[in-house]
Amino acid sequence: MSAVPGAEEVWVGIDLGTQGVRALAVTASGGVAGSGSRKLTGRRDGPRHEQDPEDWWTALSAACRQALADVPAQAVQAVAVDATSGTVLLTDDHGRPLTPALMYDDTRAAEHVDRVNEAGGELWRRLGYQRMQPAWALPKLLWLLRRHAGGGARLAHQADFVNRRLTGRPVATDLSNALKTGADLIAEAWPEDVLDALDIPAGLLPPLQRSGTRLGTVCARAAESTGIPEGTPVIAGSTDGCAAQLGTGRLTAGSWNSVLGTTLVLKGVSDELVHDPSGAVYSHKAPDGRWLPGGASSTGAGAIARDFPGRDLADLDRRAATREPSTALAYPLVAAGERFPFLAPQARGFRLDGTGDEADDFASVLQGVGYLERLCFDHLDLLGAPTGGDLTLTGGAARSEYWCQLRADILGRPVVRLRQAERSSSFDWRWVGAGGREAGPALGAAVLAASPGRDVAEVAARMAPAGTVLDPRPEKAGLFDAPYLRLVGELERRGWLPARTAAHARERTPR
Template identity: 70%
Template sequence: MWVGVDLGTQSVRALAVTATGEVAGSGSRRLTSLRDGPRHEQDPEEWWRAVGEACRAALRDIPGEAVRAVAVDGTSGTVLLTDPDGRPLTPALMYDDARAADQVRRADAAGGEVWRRLGYQRMQPAWALPKLLWLLNDQPGSAEKARLAHQVDFVNRRLAGHAVATDLSNALKTGADLIAETWPEAVFEELGVPAGLLPPLERSGSVLGTVCAEAADATGLPAGIPLVAGCTDGCAAQLGTGRLTVGSWNSVLGTTLVLKGVTTELIQDPLGVVYSHKAPDGGWLPGGASSTGAGIISRDFPDRDLDELTRAARGHEPARTLTYPLVSAGERFPFVAPEARGFVLDEDADEGDRFASVLQGIGYVERLCFDYLDMLGAPIGGDLTLTGGSTKSTYWCRLRADILGRPVLLPEQAEPALGAAVLAAAASTGRGVAETAASMVRVRETIDPRPTHTARFDDGYLRLVAELERRGWLSPAVAAHARERTPR
């Protein structure tokens, strides 16, 4: 039995998982946030209390000797400052906290050469390094005594009872050089960040220590079991799909759309919309996040019967209406356009057609993402898994398979805590992460595209491509590549 702990935004979730992927125990505890404009904070001590409660619930009916290791994943870019003993000096600045936007230019001026070599070109306002600089400015005189902690580092320190390394996955947005697997010392020196403030670096899947007696009392985890370095929640969700061979991709469709894949080579993206995490085996996990997604449904069809709307949408393949389904202003993937806004063309159609155009529009953006990845030279021909809340709709999954023209796999249990458990199992058994994931993750269903249906959506897809190009958001080169990849 292996335990995976997911530190989410709204809750902490713990799973106890067997070697064949059976979830033998689970537990979850809510978290609270403080939001105020660009600020989004949480209390790190609440994380630890929730971890203890979630783990105890997950292990309630499991004998202690069955549990072999534990790993923790967390939200990407969430950081705080602690004292040398691991006590919080600041609240945690969460993954989407954007108060450090004015520090981005400073970070890029010092580290731009490194960021370009790593393929993502530039820092973003909500990334961890700008937030670290903001925290140091906000806490004058703290630099020499403070320690940086990512969300997982804070919890791992409590589990181990001593300071631990951070994983390369969480360290990406803090500016770690993932190629050399070190902190770029000259960059941090120029930024005035003391070397002693930064934790050591280890790959995800490395053993960081063992669970201490005090943590065992708090969580119900057996004292002495290995504590394994985790990763970001996005990477953990990818591990939880079980498909980690080169060219495989996971498409997470919830409020927004996120794609993550597996490559042997680092992807260089001149736009900086695709960035790559370091995989546990030394390969790469590239990905990108769009601002389109299912959030538009709750926004534009509030309190509606979605089953009824879906039945109506079946009669509109393709829809007459064309929708570019931006959930919020600005696009991030497969192109960068802060000025982009969602739009609807031919919106005088009936409600069934309008709803169908939203589902199809998200599928078109997903298809454009894959065309862009292909243009960058990323391998995209492996397995494609679908995860996220949208997979509850069998119709929508089939529609996406039709629009993409490729089979899609639906895992039985796809969530970050399962991916963390995969890391724990791989480290304690000595097997590779990909092999371990393949044996621990079960596929619920495979949906094949209907060839006659795929061709139905080509015109709608190319119409969206043309409209995005006409508005100046999509480059002519990407639009041309999308047309070349569309059979006529």
């Protein structure tokens, strides 16, 4: 307990998302002592997706002041930040931005991918993901360096930029955010031979630390801006996907978290490094040295916001329950190209056999995302990844009890719906499709803030709220198998889904 009478110790978790910043002040038992949020905007144009890094700091400061408005200063124990994976920029020696931030899904660096994979292919294969993708941070770094003529530049991941502002000095980056920049997660070091082959200047990359490591303390200037007390320890965070996994409280091997917001992200826990010959699955390193395999699909609730603007989506959610399975079959990509459970830059979304009935079309989107989620688990099983533990559902879509139940039915396995999703008083799919996020990543960042010197799994289990288990409905058993296999066949026929994954999906479907 805090030395302040009546004040319970809190740890601050900050989630830097695509659409906004969320800050949570969390107690050791998972109680939320304060929360705050602010929106972010960006610039999208085809493969381009940029944000102004200064906007991150402005929004973070406002969100933290809101979260800590009623929290005694002496109660604040530490702070940690999670951020989007693969978002980078160049800064000067003082941490000021020299370039816009290239966001996690900016693909303008595609021209550099072959060179990156030629230089680092042996290491990428040893790390299990085989090859880098156009949206990863190392190709982006080459793209930025080609366009920045001046010297003295430094690479900063999204979390690094704000952590430097918090501490007032240069900071290390965490291994989680450094994965897509080429860090050797086995050796926990930058691969100097690869960087030399790519002509990346020495000193351009920050030092490496595991998530959960102390980076410094909040400086006076940052304290004035954010309301976080001066001297508060700043702890190395992680990517948002890894933070969401920590925020579930389930860190045993075989446990998985499925984050469904604008897009679908799966992250699990494994004692061994998972290797994927197709390159769709990659593994982060957990603070305790275990592995967090997973991937990010381009399907998700963003398709709802795009395809059903201005509708009463809560009503459509209820009506969709009468279309099981739907007449239409949908592959609801949010944007062109697929990343997981298969890599297909040429993939495009589709809807087959649509009847023009709005409720049926809506149901086909809900079910289509569920089918992709099922295909993700079939692919993970093919790779030998452990998948038999708890499956938690987080993200904005977890606010829909119906969609959670539908996903349990399609997957044929129990799912856990966390408490913060259950107690949401309102439900608006437009909020989900706009990138709305539940507390999971910010809670996971708070877990990391509280983890130095402690077992992170035990900290997470105490801080993460318990949830309700939704079992598959017995009367729905096998109902979705035929449309699932039809979608598998369509994806294979179009040349996007590898034959091995398609065959394994068929083998795992009861006859």
